[in-house]
Amino acid sequence: MSIETQQGSYQFPGITTNIVPSTQDEMDTALQTLQQQKQAWIAVTASERVKLLDQLIADFGSVKERWVAANLAARGLDPASPTANEEWVAAAWPIMRQLRQLRQSLTEIAAGDLPSLPSPAQTRADGQVVVPVFPQNNYDKLFLAGLTAEVWMEPGVTLENLPSTQAVIYQNKEHVGKVALVLGAGNVASIGPTDILYKLFVEDQVVLYKTNPVNAYLGPLLQEAFHALIEPGYVRIVYGGALEGTYLCNHLSVEEVHITGSDKTFDAIVFGSGSEGAKRKATKAPLLGKRITGELGSVSPLIVVPGPWSQADLAYQGECIVSTLTNNAGFNCQATRVIMQHAEWSQRHDLMREVRETLSKVPLREAYYPGAHDRHRDFVAAHPTADQFGTPQEKELPWTLITDVDPAQTDDICFTTEAFCGLFSETALSANSVVEYIERAVDFANENIWGSLVVTILVHPTSLKDSAIADAIERAIANLRYGAIGINYWAGASYNLGLTPWGAFPGHPLFDIHSGTGFVHNTLMFSHPQKSVLRGPWHSFPKPLWFVGEANKARKVWPKLVAFDQQPSPFKLPGILSSALFG
Numbered sequence: 001m002s003i004e005t006q007q008g009s010y011q012f013p014g015i016t017t018n019i020v021p022s023t024q025d026e027m028d029t030a031l032q033t034l035q036q037q038k039q040a041w042i043a044v045t046a047s048e049r050v051k052l053l054d055q056l057i058a059d060f061g062s063v064k065e066r067w068v069a070a071n072l073a074a075r076g077l078d079p080a081s082p083t084a085n086e087e088w089v090a091a092a093w094p095i096m097r098q099l100r101q102l103r104q105s106l107t108e109i110a111a112g113d114l115p116s117l118p119s120p121a122q123t124r125a126d127g128q129v130v131v132p133v134f135p136q137n138n139y140d141k142l143f144l145a146g147l148t149a150e151v152w153m154e155p156g157v158t159l160e161n162l163p164s165t166q167a168v169i170y171q172n173k174e175h176v177g178k179v180a181l182v183l184g185a186g187n188v189a190s191i192g193p194t195d196i197l198y199k200l201f202v203e204d205q206v207v208l209y210k211t212n213p214v215n216a217y218l219g220p221l222l223q224e225a226f227h228a229l230i231e232p233g234y235v236r237i238v239y240g241g242a243l244e245g246t247y248l249c250n251h252l253s254v255e256e257v258h259i260t261g262s263d264k265t266f267d268a269i270v271f272g273s274g275s276e277g278a279k280r281k282a283t284k285a286p287l288l289g290k291r292i293t294g295e296l297g298s299v300s301p302l303i304v305v306p307g308p309w310s311q312a313d314l315a316y317q318g319e320c321i322v323s324t325l326t327n328n329a330g331f332n333c334q335a336t337r338v339i340m341q342h343a344e345w346s347q348r349h350d351l352m353r354e355v356r357e358t359l360s361k362v363p364l365r366e367a368y369y370p371g372a373h374d375r376h377r378d379f380v381a382a383h384p385t386a387d388q389f390g391t392p393q394e395k396e397l398p399w400t401l402i403t404d405v406d407p408a409q410t411d412d413i414c415f416t417t418e419a420f421c422g423l424f425s426e427t428a429l430s431a432n433s434v435v436e437y438i439e440r441a442v443d444f445a446n447e448n449i450w451g452s453l454v455v456t457i458l459v460h461p462t463s464l465k466d467s468a469i470a471d472a473i474e475r476a477i478a479n480l481r482y483g484a485i486g487i488n489y490w491a492g493a494s495y496n497l498g499l500t501p502w503g504a505f506p507g508h509p510l511f512d513i514h515s516g517t518g519f520v521h522n523t524l525m526f527s528h529p530q531k532s533v534l535r536g537p538w539h540s541f542p543k544p545l546w547f548v549g550e551a552n553k554a555r556k557v558w559p560k561l562v563a564f565d566q567q568p569s570p571f572k573l574p575g576i577l578s579s580a581l582f583g
């Protein structure tokens with residue numbers, strides 16, 4: 001498909017792997033077991049599930065070092081390098097954290113309560129219910145100081161009926177069991193396991209998990225870590241690529257499907273491939289008649305609000321912006337792809353100078369995800385003046401920044417297509433005032449940038465003292481159609497918190513799916529969330545560990561945080577805090 005007509009995320013090419021695909025007989029046998037056990041899973045009590053989670057915590061704890069090492073090897077990273085911290089924070093911590101959070105929720109359910117909220121829910125002036133979810137405890141306040149998160153519910157949820165929309169599968173156990181197919185993602189090792197946990201413990205479905213060929217090497221380790229679910233027949237793991245995925249999606253024993261991947265893959269599953277699939281999509285006639293959910297990527301924007309930024313502010317936020325791209329070598333669906341600025345802001349180019357300076361210092365990474373070089377070539381072909389940083393060795397790509405993208409060219413590849421590599425762009429919107437700029441930026445993000453997963457806003461605290469700007473920011477939060485919104489904190493961090501639902505803004509129809517449909521994570525088990533809102537300090541101290549300049553500290557801290565969530569203890573705090581402050 002040409003640059004001019006392609007929209008959304010790419011259909012990623014296949015990958016050669018040493019893992020042998022499962023045979024149809026093996027897949028049929030796995031599904032037969034799951035069908036036999038799906039009703040038995042529903043009968044497992046909350047107290048029994050707590051015991052299962054205790055075992056899962058212990059078992060994942062026993063493989064966590066090997067889990068991280070396998071991912072580092074696959075990405076060509078030295079375990080002793082600062083960048084190794086990313087596999088602890090993205091590949092291991094979310095799994096352990098969500099196991100711990102699910103255990104807390106199930107413990108409360110077993111006692112006859114609902115999962116507890118750290119603060120009472122509130123109702124906005126427009127009637128929308130907002131539920132504070134983070135920090136949940138004093139450890140959260142200590143480890144992520146100043147960060148808060150709330151979940152905004154869909155219209156129709158009220159303070160009165162909110163309890164009936166939480167942990168609904170535990171309030172009514174009369175539902176019929178189902179077999180869910182989870183199609184694993186290849187870019188982040190925690191995605192598949194946490195999707196499995198969500199299906200089981202929040203939606204009450206047993207799971208057939210098909211690994212992604214990119215990280216199929218994790219299958220044996222997952223088999224070991226999730227043995228407590230596999231042995232009784234509640235989870236099965238199979239291997240393969242598109243051929244096996246197609247077979248399973250259309251299998252009569254699969255009753256629901258969840259995918260993390262490309263919207264093109266989603267369309268192929270729902271409507272079929274080729275010209276016939278395109279016709280079915282155009283006529284809204286899906287081939288797949290079963291429920292399918294998915295998180296399908298995004299061209300994630302970052303909105304810079306003008307203000308009285310000091311040089312320290314420019315340097316700090318420049319590092320923040322770069323960190324949101326270079327994490328995981330740019331192979332994140334929540335990576336910043338479009339920096340939006342006010343064209344008339346006098347410090348616009350100062351900020352971009354800081355971004356360039358920081359990018360020039362970040363070591364290049366192996367572009368391990370299939371098709372990355374092709375995608376990078378397409379973007380640079382469309383924007384040959386793009387700034388490229390570093391001297392790539394074999395398998396590497398330069399960090400790439402495309403500036404001054406014309407906002408009038410709404411079909412530009414930078415706005416319509418997810419690069420899914422270490423590349424992002426910058427555009428500037430003209431406006432007569434800061435308030436007008438904020439409103440224009442919200443409209444542009446909603447209407448002209450593909451996807452609805454995450455959006456981040458950077459706004460100086462002095463600017464927020466202006467009531468007109470403060471009100472415009474609150475209107476922006478309400479009006480932005482994104483599943484996660486970050487104010488002075490990367491919205492992509494919502495993925496790691498676990499308490500916050502993770503997924504696209506609700507409402508995309510199958511024939512225009514964008515970033516997907518449905519939520520995962522969501523360990524407080526809300527059934528009607530609309531979006532998550534993170535709010536952070538303008539300057540965090542110490543800096544967030546995901547900042548590129550904190551990698552040396554992070555490499556020491558994150559393994560300790562994973563061990564802490566495995567077995568919380570105040571005696572572990574001095575070592576964690578010492579590493580966070582001094583490395």
